[in-house]
Amino acid sequence: MRHLSRRAALALGAGSAAIALVGWSKSASATPQAAAADIAKFTGGAKPETGKISIELPEIAENGNTVPLSISVDAPMTSADYVSDVLVVAEGNPNPGVATFHFTPLSGKAEASTRIRLATTQNIVVVAKTSGGKYFTASKLVKVTIGGCGG
Amino acid sequence: MITRREMLQVSAATAALVAGSGGLSRAFAQQTLTQDDLTRFDALGNVTLLHVTDIHGQLMPVHFREPSVNLGVGEAKGLPPHVTGADFLKRFGIPAKSAAAYAMTDQDFTALAASYGKIGGLDRLATVVRQVRAERDGKVLLLDGGDTWQGSLGANSSRGQDMVDCMALLKPDAMTGHWEFTYGEARMQELIKSLDFPFLALNIRDTEWNEPVFDAVRMVEKGGVKIAVLGQAFPYTPVANPRWMMPKWSFGIREDEVRAQVDKARKGGAQLVVLLSHNGFDVDRKLAARVDGIDVILTGHTHDALPEAVTVGKTLLIASGSHGKFVSRLDLDVQGGAVKGYRYKLIPLFADVIKPDPAMAAAIAKARAPYAKELSRVVGHTESLLYRRGNFNGTFDDLICAALLKERDAEIALSPGFRWGTSVLPGAPITVEDIHNATAITYPQVYRIAMTGERLKEVLEDVADNLFNPDPYYQQGGDMVRCGGLGYSIDVSKPIGQRISGMTHLKSGKAIEPQREYAVAGWASVNEGTQGPNIWDVVERHIAAEKTVRVTPNSSVKISGI
Numbered sequence: 001m002r003h004l005s006r007r008a009a010l011a012l013g014a015g016s017a018a019i020a021l022v023g024w025s026k027s028a029s030a031t032p033q034a035a036a037a038d039i040a041k042f043t044g045g046a047k048p049e050t051g052k053i054s055i056e057l058p059e060i061a062e063n064g065n066t067v068p069l070s071i072s073v074d075a076p077m078t079s080a081d082y083v084s085d086v087l088v089v090a091e092g093n094p095n096p097g098v099a100t101f102h103f104t105p106l107s108g109k110a111e112a113s114t115r116i117r118l119a120t121t122q123n124i125v126v127v128a129k130t131s132g133g134k135y136f137t138a139s140k141l142v143k144v145t146i147g148g149c150g151g
Numbered sequence: 152m153i154t155r156r157e158m159l160q161v162s163a164a165t166a167a168l169v170a171g172s173g174g175l176s177r178a179f180a181q182q183t184l185t186q187d188d189l190t191r192f193d194a195l196g197n198v199t200l201l202h203v204t205d206i207h208g209q210l211m212p213v214h215f216r217e218p219s220v221n222l223g224v225g226e227a228k229g230l231p232p233h234v235t236g237a238d239f240l241k242r243f244g245i246p247a248k249s250a251a252a253y254a255m256t257d258q259d260f261t262a263l264a265a266s267y268g269k270i271g272g273l274d275r276l277a278t279v280v281r282q283v284r285a286e287r288d289g290k291v292l293l294l295d296g297g298d299t300w301q302g303s304l305g306a307n308s309s310r311g312q313d314m315v316d317c318m319a320l321l322k323p324d325a326m327t328g329h330w331e332f333t334y335g336e337a338r339m340q341e342l343i344k345s346l347d348f349p350f351l352a353l354n355i356r357d358t359e360w361n362e363p364v365f366d367a368v369r370m371v372e373k374g375g376v377k378i379a380v381l382g383q384a385f386p387y388t389p390v391a392n393p394r395w396m397m398p399k400w401s402f403g404i405r406e407d408e409v410r411a412q413v414d415k416a417r418k419g420g421a422q423l424v425v426l427l428s429h430n431g432f433d434v435d436r437k438l439a440a441r442v443d444g445i446d447v448i449l450t451g452h453t454h455d456a457l458p459e460a461v462t463v464g465k466t467l468l469i470a471s472g473s474h475g476k477f478v479s480r481l482d483l484d485v486q487g488g489a490v491k492g493y494r495y496k497l498i499p500l501f502a503d504v505i506k507p508d509p510a511m512a513a514a515i516a517k518a519r520a521p522y523a524k525e526l527s528r529v530v531g532h533t534e535s536l537l538y539r540r541g542n543f544n545g546t547f548d549d550l551i552c553a554a555l556l557k558e559r560d561a562e563i564a565l566s567p568g569f570r571w572g573t574s575v576l577p578g579a580p581i582t583v584e585d586i587h588n589a590t591a592i593t594y595p596q597v598y599r600i601a602m603t604g605e606r607l608k609e610v611l612e613d614v615a616d617n618l619f620n621p622d623p624y625y626q627q628g629g630d631m632v633r634c635g636g637l638g639y640s641i642d643v644s645k646p647i648g649q650r651i652s653g654m655t656h657l658k659s660g661k662a663i664e665p666q667r668e669y670a671v672a673g674w675a676s677v678n679e680g681t682q683g684p685n686i687w688d689v690v691e692r693h694i695a696a697e698k699t700v701r702v703t704p705n706s707s708v709k710i711s712g713i
Contacts, residue, residue: 058403059624062389068361068401113361121647143625145390146613 032123035089035096039127039137042087042100048135053086053126055140064144066115071101073110073128073136083110085129092122118144184250184267184504190279195494196484197374198423199287201280204296204451205473207330207571208303208591210317210515212269212502214574215474216538217456219257222643222713225621227433232455232470243458254476254499255456261536264576268503271475273317274515275500277508279478280321287482290374293321296451296471297328297384297429300342302571304587305522310334313518315342320511325351325369329385329429329452332397333593339397351382351427353412354405364400367412370421376485378423379416381445383409385429385452387627391617393594395679404434404624406441413444422488425449432470433623439463446490447481452628454540454570460495467493474573476500526584531694533581535702539572539589542618543631543641543710546702547572547589551686552635553702554693555672559599559683562656563607564635565673568614570628581694583687590687592675597683602671604663608651611639616647634707637663644712657707 039048056070075083082105088098101112110128118124125139223233234242236258245251253263254270284291299318300311311334325348332339343350343365353367369380386404389397409426416424426445428435431452439448440463447467456472460481467490471479477497484492519526539545548566555564572589575581602610610632617627631641640653654663663669674686694700 054407056407060387060390060403060627062394062401062403068358141625143616143620145617146610 032091035091035125038089038097039087039125042085042127042129043135046135048127048137050137052136053128053138055124055126055138057124057140057142059141060143060145061118064118064120067118067142068113069116069124070113071111071126075110075128075130077103077105077108077110079105080131082107082131083128084131086110086112087127087129088116089125089127090116090118090122091125092118092120094119098124118142120144184501186278186505189498189501189504190282192283192480192482192496193494194287195482195492197290198376198378198483198485199283199291200425200447200449200469200479200481200483201283201291201293202296202449202469202471202479202481203276203293203299203475203477204429204449204471205298205454205571206273206295206302206314206475207298207473208301208306208314209271209475209573209588210273210303210305210313210518212272212275212500213474213476213588214264214269214576215271215476216257216260216536216540216574217255218540218542220542220710221455222542222619222710223433224619224643225623227436227623231457231459231461232432232453245458250501251458251499254501255458255472255497257538260538260574261577267501270477270502271500272502272507272515273321273475274507274511275502275505276475276478277321277511278505279498279500281508283480287374292371292373292378292380292425293323294380294425294427294449295323295326296427296449297326298330298451298473298571299326299328301330301333301591301593302588303591304526304584305519307587307591307593308522309518310338310593311342315345317511317514317518319347320514323348324371325349325380325382325427327351327382327384327427327429327451329388330392330592332384332388332400333392335396335593336399349382351380352384353381353408354383354386354402356401358399358401361401368416370416370419374485376422377420378425379419379421380425380427381409381412381416383426383428383430385431385628386434391627391629391677393677393679396593404430404438406438406624409438410442413442417444417488423447423483423485423490428452431623431626431628432468433626434628435468436461436463437623439466439468447483449479456497458497460493465490467495469495471497473571526582528583529580530583530586530691531581531697532699533575533579533701534577534699536577537575537581537585537702539574540570541630542568543708544633544705545572546705547575548633549635549702549705550694550700551589551690552633554690555597555674556635558689558693559597559672561599561636561670561672562658563602563637563669563671565610565671566633566635567675568618568630568632569675570630581700583691586687586690586694590674590690594675594677594681595685595687596676596681597672597674597686597689598676598681599670599672599683601668603666603668604654605665607637607663607669607671608654608665611651611654612647615641615643615650619643619650620647631708638707638709640709640711642712643710650712653709655707
């Protein structure tokens with residue numbers, strides 16, 4: 001429980017966002033198609049535009065079991081125009097769904113930080129939903145390596 | 152800007168002297184090349200940067216053969232530093248068999264080593280640094296790119312102290328690092344606390360709160376110019392080296408942080424922004440193209456020695472070699488917050504030519520005294536040139552692999568593709584110092600484990616991708632893992648999982664079977680708690696038993712996709 005509450009604390013500290021973590025128990029096989037299905041469900045089938053989102057992830061993970069992830073979405077965060085939900089999926093994980101962050105105008109910024117577990121080298125895809133019903137996306141490749149032999 | 156001819160001052164200075172087919176006599180070479188030739192420089196502008204990097208624990212002059220194979224992939228294909236041997240000489244207009252050819256390439260290495268002798272030594276470096284500081288009073292910054300405190304018996308035994316003590320005499324203005332971290336967090340902090348200059352690493356955060364651990368920048372004024380020196384440690388230290396040695400520190404390229412620090416420095420009035428980097432050359436070339444506002448990147452990690460600055464947009468990239476062989480001098484004319492002109496020279500520190508600085512020579516002697524007897528102890532002799540540097544194999548690694556196979560009764564040996572390690576000339580004795588120069592790490596245990604053929608392929612593919620991923624941000628900058636008892640083919644142009652084929656167990660001549668287990672011996676495991684004898688003892692036992700070693704040319708790796 002300590003780990004979960006710490007993650008929530010980090011997310012809160014980074015932008016007063018509520019966080020819903022997805023469980024690891026589902027044993028689906030890893031496919032980009034499964035990730036695409038999760039995204040389609042999130043967007044209701046709408047095709048997200050690229051941009052607005054910056055993802056902070058290492059190019060090569062130091063430890064695949066706990067990879068630091070920070071997301072920020074460029075948005076005014078006023079009651080007229082704000083980011084309401086941000087979906088994170090890991091294309092190569094047994095269960096691609098990682099987390100969904102929920103924001104309100106009171107969040108001030110659409111920013112969140114957490115740590116994620118990556119089974120293998122894969123793309124992390126982030127999709128943001130605005131209060132106006134628009135969707136934005138960005139992705140980053142993270143390499144998970146055996147390590148050693150450098151230098 | 153200046154002409155190509157002017158930039159090539161080093162070849163001009165050292166080209167006058169060209170050895171014949173049999174090489175020059177040592178005495179003749181010494182008389183012909185002078186300290187004035189090596190250090191002659193037509194001063195320019197208001198700032199001088201002196202750069203050293205990747206000294207790897209070498210207080211004394213060394214033989215170090217530059218690589219014959221150093222392949223570039225993706226956008227770096229065919230570009231310096233991925234030019235070697237005769238192509239290198241042609242590209243930079245350096246005559247074959249000249250002193251510059253000897254310093255910067257593998258060509259005629261053995262013959263030219265006999266003529267020109269060893270290169271490097273902190274006492275020779277001290278002489279040049281003092282001379283440049285006297286000439287350019289108040290305009291000089293001396294910057295150390297790191298991998299300074301590791302790589303020799305003395306450095307390992309004193310846990311970096313010998314290097315820290317001697318480097319202190321040079322009074323550097325800043326440093327960054329990589330192998331330094333393998334002494335562990337506590338020792339790092341202890342050594343850094345003793346420095347009279349900052350250890351810079353803008354790309355290290357603590358794993359708990361993601362807060363900076365080290366200073367990002369040093370702001371300093373030289374020649375009336377406000378200079379920001381940013382430091383970037385090796386981004387993949389906890390991946391390429393044991394993470395358990397630095398468990399609370401997280402690294403990474405952190406391009407956004409570099410950009411933010413450059414902007415902050417400019418806003419803070421910096422007229423010149425210098426990145427003291429241990430990223431590796433290709434990573435820095437990409438970074439320079441993506442981050443605006445860096446005037447100079449002093450590159451490191453990949454051990455490249457280039458006689459010219461490489462330009463990317465308005466950014467100058469400098470590659471100053473390794474093992475203390477060179478010091479780079481970059482004169483800059485900075486006006487109104489921009490570099491209006493520059494002049495560059497990679498100065499090879501020919502040990503027979505440059506007069507040692509007496510104070511540094513005394514400090515080196517003192518630092519080596521506790522180990523002097525052990526360092527000079529002769530273990531055996533070699534009939535072959537022993538060297539390491541090169542993408543796929545080196546004769547010193549072949550020797551290490553032979554030792555692993557025999558001493559640990561293994562079918563296959565794996566030896567890390569480190570880029571450091573000095574060379575031993577044919578006919579020379581192999582000393583304890585030579586062995587440690589190739590093996591001195593803080594996790595030296597030799598493991599012996601069973602690995603399936605499938606796992607072995609995974610390891611080779613993984614390391615190959617660290618070297619040949621077309622995106623430099625996904626590279627780690629080491630060379631390919633060296634294999635004993637195992638042959639393979641590699642297509643460097645393919646993606647991960649498809650580069651390695653034709654894996655063969657050399658002794659039986661049979662193809663490696665994916666499901667069969669093989670007895671594998673290796674060293675430098677990044678896993679905590681690895682058990683086994685120290686690699687230097689294993690290598691010593693082997694050489695002592697052989698008495699005289701001979702390493703035949705290695706043809707067990709077939710390369711394609713170049």
